[in-house]
Amino acid sequence: MHSIRWDEIEVGQQLEPLIQTAIEKVQLVKYAGASGDFNPIHTDDETARKVGLPGVIAHGMLSMGFLAEHAAGIVGTHGFVSRLKVRFAGMVFPGDVLTCHAKVVAKDEKERTVGLEVRIEREEGKALTVGEASLTYYQTA
Amino acid sequence: MVLDRSVIGSTSESKVIEIEKGAIRTFANAIGDPNPLYTDEEFAKKHGFASLVAPPTFPTTFRVPNPNLQIKAARVLHGEQEYSYVRPIVAGESLRCTSKVVDVYERAGKLGAMTFLVTEIRGEDLDGNLVFTGRSTIIL
Numbered sequence: 001m002h003s004i005r006w007d008e009i010e011v012g013q014q015l016e017p018l019i020q021t022a023i024e025k026v027q028l029v030k031y032a033g034a035s036g037d038f039n040p041i042h043t044d045d046e047t048a049r050k051v052g053l054p055g056v057i058a059h060g061m062l063s064m065g066f067l068a069e070h071a072a073g074i075v076g077t078h079g080f081v082s083r084l085k086v087r088f089a090g091m092v093f094p095g096d097v098l099t100c101h102a103k104v105v106a107k108d109e110k111e112r113t114v115g116l117e118v119r120i121e122r123e124e125g126k127a128l129t130v131g132e133a134s135l136t137y138y139q140t141a
Numbered sequence: 142m143v144l145d146r147s148v149i150g151s152t153s154e155s156k157v158i159e160i161e162k163g164a165i166r167t168f169a170n171a172i173g174d175p176n177p178l179y180t181d182e183e184f185a186k187k188h189g190f191a192s193l194v195a196p197p198t199f200p201t202t203f204r205v206p207n208p209n210l211q212i213k214a215a216r217v218l219h220g221e222q223e224y225s226y227v228r229p230i231v232a233g234e235s236l237r238c239t240s241k242v243v244d245v246y247e248r249a250g251k252l253g254a255m256t257f258l259v260t261e262i263r264g265e266d267l268d269g270n271l272v273f274t275g276r277s278t279i280i281l
Contacts, residue, residue, distance in 0.1 A: 021173065034164075034171035035201050039217070051216045060219035061201045065172035068197040072176055077188045081197045085223035085276075 003076020006137045009114055011107050018070040018100040023058050025094045031062050058092035063129040067118045070100035071133040074116070079137035082113065086131030096122050102133070112137045143256050143281045144212065148242045151209035155239040157267070158203050162232040165193045168202060185231075195230040198222075200275050205240040205262060212258075212281065220257065220278040227271055236264040236272055243276075256281040 004015070028042045037059055040047040045055045064086050071081045092098065098120050106115030113136050120129040162182070169179035177184040178194040185193050201222075230236065244259035262275040 027171070027173070030171040034168045036204060037201070041216075061198055061222065062172065064222055065174065065196065065198045069172060069174040069176065072174075072178075072197060077178070080194075080226065080229045082227075083223070083225045084197050085221070087221045088219050 003078060004074055005078055006112065009074075009104055009107065011104050013104040015074060015102045015104065015116075017102075018066070018073065020066055020098045020100070022097045023062075023092060023094050025056065028056060028058055028062070028094070031059055031065075035059065035061060037061065053091075054093070056094065058094075058096070060088040060129070063088070063092055063098065063120050064131075066098060066100050066120060067129065067131065067133070070102055071116060071118060071135065074102060075114075075135040075137065079112070079135055081133060082136040083134035084118075084131065085133075086118070086129050088129055090122075090126070090128035092120075092122070092128055098122060098128070105132075112139065144210075144245050144258060146245045148209055149245055151207060151242050153205045153207040153240040155237050156203075156205050157235050157237050158205075158264075159235050160195060160230055160232050162193050164202060165195050165199065165232055168199055169196055172196065172198075182232075190229070190231050191234075192232040195232070197224055197226070199230060200224060200238075200262065200264065200273060203236075203238050203262065203264070205238045207240055207242065207260075210242060210258075210260075218280040220280045221276075222278070223276040224273060225275075226273045230264075230272060235267055237267060237269075238262055238264045 048056045102116045102118045105117050116133040119127040240262040243261050246257050259278050264273045
């Protein structure tokens with residue numbers, strides 16, 4: 001997606017969603033290696049079932065990573081993601097196709113910051129990860 | 142409770158973490174994030190950075206163990222996570238990181254009592270300037 005400049009971003013805008021490719025088990029193995037989170041409930045079905053899950057579940061931090069991708073894509077090179085806060089509300093499984101949504105809820109001219117409400121959904125209207133982000137725009141952007 | 146409230150206030154040793162280009166690329170690739178700031182050093186330099194930029198959730202890779210905190214739980218769930226930045230983290234720098242237990246509390250849940258553990262991590266450059274903070278809530 002195209003990044004959005006300071007003069008283009010407005011409170012109330014519902015930004016173009018970011019649709020992720022379907023989660024694959026191999027992605028969870030890659031994420032475990034890259035992040036250092038080797039909890040086997042993300043990579044081993046047998047362990048996951050032993051703790052009462054239907055099978056492996058995705059790392060919550062992978063979903064937060066998707067929202068970070070979306071927020072950073074919005075600000076592009078005009079600034080940076082200065083804050084991201086999320087709550088993990090529902091589990092994500094292999095095969096899930098996730099969509100990242102963001103809505104502009106604040107714009108502070110003095111601080112050059114934009115506040116976003118962000119969420120991840122599998123089915124419309126049912127958020128699995130919800131939170132908020134702040135984008136700090138550079139003075140020249 | 143699976144964790145005693147006496148751990149509140151306990152801190153880790155501070156640990157200096159080197160931010161490596163390879164680790165950033167591997168992390169961005171695992172997420173599938175195509176942002177060139179994370180993988181294309183020339184692009185990052187063209188936009189004013191000394192080297193590759195780290196994605197916002199990159200500090201999840203920082204392991205800063207707290208010896209006072211021993212978790213013995215079969216199942217650990219991640220409840221909430223927050224990161225705040227003074228500026229982005231850039232490859233080639235070193236950050237001094239410290240983590241601290243800020244709260245432990247219990248709530249009744251569907252499957253019985255749940256223990257919430259809240260920890261904070263702070264990362265400073267080697268001159269002592271704050272770069273980022275993180276706040277994590279896990280459920281035991």
